[in-house]
Amino acid sequence: MMDLILQAWVTSIIEREKLSWTLGKGERWQPGTKLKLLFAGYNGARNMGSDARVEEMLRQIRHILGPDNVDLSVMSQNFQRTAGYFACTRQVHLPDVFPPFLAREVPQHHGLVACEGSMFTSKFANALTTMMIGSLGIAAAQNKLSLGYGGEAGAMDPSIRKLCSRFCKNSLIITRNEESRAVLRELGVPTELGTDTAWTFTPLPPEYGRKVLQDFGWDGEKPILVVCPINPFEWPVRASLGKLLANKIAGTYRDSHYRGPYFHNSGAEADRKYQHYVTAISNAVSAFRQGRNVHVVLAATERLDVRPAQKISDRLGGVPIFGSEQFNMYELVSILRACHMMASSRYHGIVTSMPALVRSAGITMDGRIRNLMRERNHPELLMEVDDPNLEAKLLVALDKLASEPERIADGIGRTTVMNLKMMARMGVYFEEEVRRRYSDFPTRKGQWSWEDYLPPLDAGLARLIGMYS
Numbered sequence: 001m002m003d004l005i006l007q008a009w010v011t012s013i014i015e016r017e018k019l020s021w022t023l024g025k026g027e028r029w030q031p032g033t034k035l036k037l038l039f040a041g042y043n044g045a046r047n048m049g050s051d052a053r054v055e056e057m058l059r060q061i062r063h064i065l066g067p068d069n070v071d072l073s074v075m076s077q078n079f080q081r082t083a084g085y086f087a088c089t090r091q092v093h094l095p096d097v098f099p100p101f102l103a104r105e106v107p108q109h110h111g112l113v114a115c116e117g118s119m120f121t122s123k124f125a126n127a128l129t130t131m132m133i134g135s136l137g138i139a140a141a142q143n144k145l146s147l148g149y150g151g152e153a154g155a156m157d158p159s160i161r162k163l164c165s166r167f168c169k170n171s172l173i174i175t176r177n178e179e180s181r182a183v184l185r186e187l188g189v190p191t192e193l194g195t196d197t198a199w200t201f202t203p204l205p206p207e208y209g210r211k212v213l214q215d216f217g218w219d220g221e222k223p224i225l226v227v228c229p230i231n232p233f234e235w236p237v238r239a240s241l242g243k244l245l246a247n248k249i250a251g252t253y254r255d256s257h258y259r260g261p262y263f264h265n266s267g268a269e270a271d272r273k274y275q276h277y278v279t280a281i282s283n284a285v286s287a288f289r290q291g292r293n294v295h296v297v298l299a300a301t302e303r304l305d306v307r308p309a310q311k312i313s314d315r316l317g318g319v320p321i322f323g324s325e326q327f328n329m330y331e332l333v334s335i336l337r338a339c340h341m342m343a344s345s346r347y348h349g350i351v352t353s354m355p356a357l358v359r360s361a362g363i364t365m366d367g368r369i370r371n372l373m374r375e376r377n378h379p380e381l382l383m384e385v386d387d388p389n390l391e392a393k394l395l396v397a398l399d400k401l402a403s404e405p406e407r408i409a410d411g412i413g414r415t416t417v418m419n420l421k422m423m424a425r426m427g428v429y430f431e432e433e434v435r436r437r438y439s440d441f442p443t444r445k446g447q448w449s450w451e452d453y454l455p456p457l458d459a460g461l462a463r464l465i466g467m468y469s
Helices: 002-022 047-067 099-108 126-141 157-166 179-187 206-215 243-249 267-293 302-313 329-337 349-355 366-374 390-403 406-435 459-468
Strands: 037-042 070-076 091-093 111-114 146-151 170-174 192-193 222-226 258-259 293-301 322-325 341-344 359-364 381-383
Touching: 002 099, 002 126, 002 157, 037 099, 037 126, 047 070, 047 146, 047 329, 047 349, 047 406, 099 126, 111 126, 126 146, 126 157, 146 179, 146 406, 170 179, 170 406, 179 192, 206 329, 222 267, 222 302, 243 406, 267 302, 267 390, 293 302, 293 329, 302 322, 329 349, 341 349, 341 390, 349 359, 349 366, 349 406, 349 459, 359 366, 359 390, 359 406, 366 381, 366 406, 381 390, 390 406, 406 459
Parallel strands: 037 070, 037 111, 070 091, 111 146, 146 170, 170 192, 222 293, 222 341, 293 322, 341 359, 359 381
Antiparallel strands: none
16 A cells, blocks of 8 residues: 555656646756756665666766766765765765655756666565656656666566556666566667666775685685575565554564565565575585585675575574675675675676676576576576575586686676677667757767777776677
8 A cells, every 4th residue: 555655646746747847847957057967776775786886877977978067966865875985976865755855856957867777676666666767757757868777677566567657658768688678668668778887897906805805714725605695585675554553563573674664575485485595505505615615705785685694604604794784885896706606696796796707606586687697698507596496406506616617707708798888888878868858968979989988997897808899
């Protein structure tokens, strides 16, 4: 019921802003002034992937449009958790109850860039998708730039599908894969094909990651396996006034409370599946460690991941956990890239480690890792979180990571460069959409190479481009 209330609330705001714009109200971009763009996403939850991909969007778009021509703002749920991120960008606070904020903030800008990866799906939270649609819809209602950048679309509840179809038809969504384009095409939403934007992320130098690993027990010689777990079965998050009242009055639903009026999925079946997932990963990693003599660490790339990481660590005798709460994204990605192998349920754990050719296997709950492994031509390195044979399949995958390093690294390198080119193409689409909306905006003239549509790259990515371009 709360999700439907949010959807109705957002609908009323979009319709009101459309009428207001028709009557001549609202801020219009004028030639000679900076283009004010608002980036709407899931930042401030200390989710390394969400923050890294937005960091690179901001760098890329500022590079393409010119730093003197734009004034960029980004949403954050918690300024302390995004401190030091998003240089030269204003941060605005996104509250838990977001419709009034959207009504106030989006019209103050000349365009809206939706930057959440899981942009259109009911898998994680209808409220988040409602926020994405609402942001895009308000901008489109005012005939402003309304663009989704590097998002995905999956299964949506009927009410969300209707909302998306109704309010995103005048937006442009650049998706991470063809599967997402097919979903949006059915809803009449314009799309182009792109990729994720975290491929160009630049962490701290490799020396930092290696030193931290040595400080936490690595001998500097053994191959390192890093495991990035999640709790796949606590999703979706749904708003519930009844649970909120029960939590406030009687203290119930404490374990499943996310924040504000939002609660994780919970129950006996979710607990059973979660236990199987944790046990399967722990047993497979334990067997692999004994057979291959590797050093094992865990990474919690989102604050919530500390709980499954701690469970697995306890089963493995207390191996180190590197969490996003203690290490910022520049530090954490440096640590991941200093490892040699990875088993991850976090999409961005895999993406941000691939430029260092870290050999990775994926344990997926949705299409993101599945699509990435298809791009890499590594179907044998993909497992499902609820597979009854997860333990056995993961052990086989880990053995392949150890025994076929050159083949796997080659697929990773080629896929990384392919995605860099796709990200450059996204930059072209973005520039063209700005020119279409604002014909007087001073976009670049002349011929440009595909690399010119990427933000400045580090030496490792430049080397990969030289090898695989």
